[in-house]
Amino acid sequence: MCRLENDAGGGGEGELSPLLRRIFENRNVRTRGELDYSLDRLLPAESLKGIDSATAILQQALAEQWNILVVGDYDVDGATASTVALLGLRALGAARADYLVPNRFVHGYGLSEEIARIALTRSPNLVVTVDNGISSIEGVALLRAAGVAVIVTDHHLAGAELPAANAVVNPNQPGCDFPSKALAGVGVMFYVLLSLRTRLRESGWFSGNGGGNGGNPSPQPNLAALLDLVALGTVADMVPLDHNNRILVAQGIARIRGGHCRPGVKALAEVTGKRCQNLDASDLGFFIGPRLNAAGRMDDISTGIECLLADDQHEALRIARLLDQMNAQRHRVQQSMQRQAAQMVARLEQGGGKPERAGWCLFDPDWHQGIIGLVASRVVEKSNQPVVAFAPGDDGRLRGSARSVAGLHIRDLLAAIATRHPGLIEKFGGHAMAAGLTLSAERFDAFSDCFSELVGDHFKDNAPRDDILTDGELAEEELSLETAERMRRASPWGQHFPAPLFDGEFRVLEQKAVGQGGQHLKMTMERIGGGQSRRYDAIAFRHVEPGEEAARLDVVHAVYQLQVNEYRGRRSLQLLVEYLRART
16 A cells, blocks of 8 residues: 655655545556655666766866856756756856857757857857757767867757767667656756766865865755756656656755745746745746746747846846746737637648648748747647647748647657658657757648658557546545645646546536636636535636637536635635536
């Protein structure tokens, strides 16, 4: 029988409640150890291939005071990984460490040849990539030819050829035995810092015998102080929350709740109206992460990195407010693009001269390159079809953002297209559920046909599944604020370890559209078949498409989470509705 302290990983012995036992068993948790989120349960760093070489180079870089340049990525994982790298290296004794992040609209993704040339203008002795680099064959080669050492830290899937870096640390590279393949880029960099600190400690660095601090003793930094950033990047990048990642996220959230987090994280929580004391993983993913991402989508992710690097709370709040404004702008642009995308899909579903198409490839010459991934995700939610949304680049090429459905590895599908039609895709990369690609504008139709053909072949015998898996119905006494609090304490929840989801029939007593553009549906509902006539506040986010009106609801089957709603110091139960179906 699975046991857990105080039903939720806190102190003391305690039997799991029947409800929590059912929830954890539904997520294939069988032992108490899988719910132990203490730091000493983290997987050891030694099994990460290349980490010994990477830390040896970094030790030399610190001892000889090399100029270190961190090259990051323009999403939240890249921003947090860049910040963790800089703060960690500086805490360990790096006197000269700076960062460079590509602008998605100018440079594209990763350590390209162009970014490598820009890096050389900074005169680095060492370049460390974070959340990118595993596919940067040409960029790494250019730096190495110029005499610059390169360490690649990444988590993306490797291609047929690896970059000729001095060291590569990536749990998904061939031959790496690290048990968790789900680390985000920020998690990989955090592990490198842990390994480096161990190496420095064993060499006498902190006692002054290893060359640190000019031969004078220096304090050994507490790298756990970076876990708020590790948690933020891990949740925002939507990597699977296996046990190792749940430890990183749980520890980071505990630090945030205790007030031990970066001023930038506090400031971002403030502008979203969230209180750090009650923050959870969903707040990182749905409120704080998008505001950081807005910088990379609308302008330059450096704004987000500067917010996280800020040591002064007033300066962090100033930048956080700017990020909040960028996010509002992003939202307005996204709504317009979503309306256009919905119209395109409607035409494609009607045939458009090509019946029985599988998967959608969407393009508009006026679309914003930084928003296409969000639009693709929204279309997938509505259609349960894999989608690639394209926007024009500055060089006449199209930039595509692909999102998949359960049962289809989107990066592998793009690799199959590239193999079957050499030259059709200029470059691509990504994960099972999300990928990016570049192709010439005149090849859009050819790619669209090929994409549809391969998606159709993949699902020839079985259509994409759109099942919604829930933890069943709740008993009347379980539908309570106390249960919602218990679910929160049992967190973190996230990708591949989803938050508890329940279902049941309700009567909608009141409803109104709220939020920007009226796309959220706020309701008062009454449970059907319950022993008591109780009303429940409920909200369905993004239930109404931009430009549409919500249909009047009566009796519905609802799939929902239990949420603790806080307003003016008052805590109440709210049902967070993820799916609504009117009963006919």
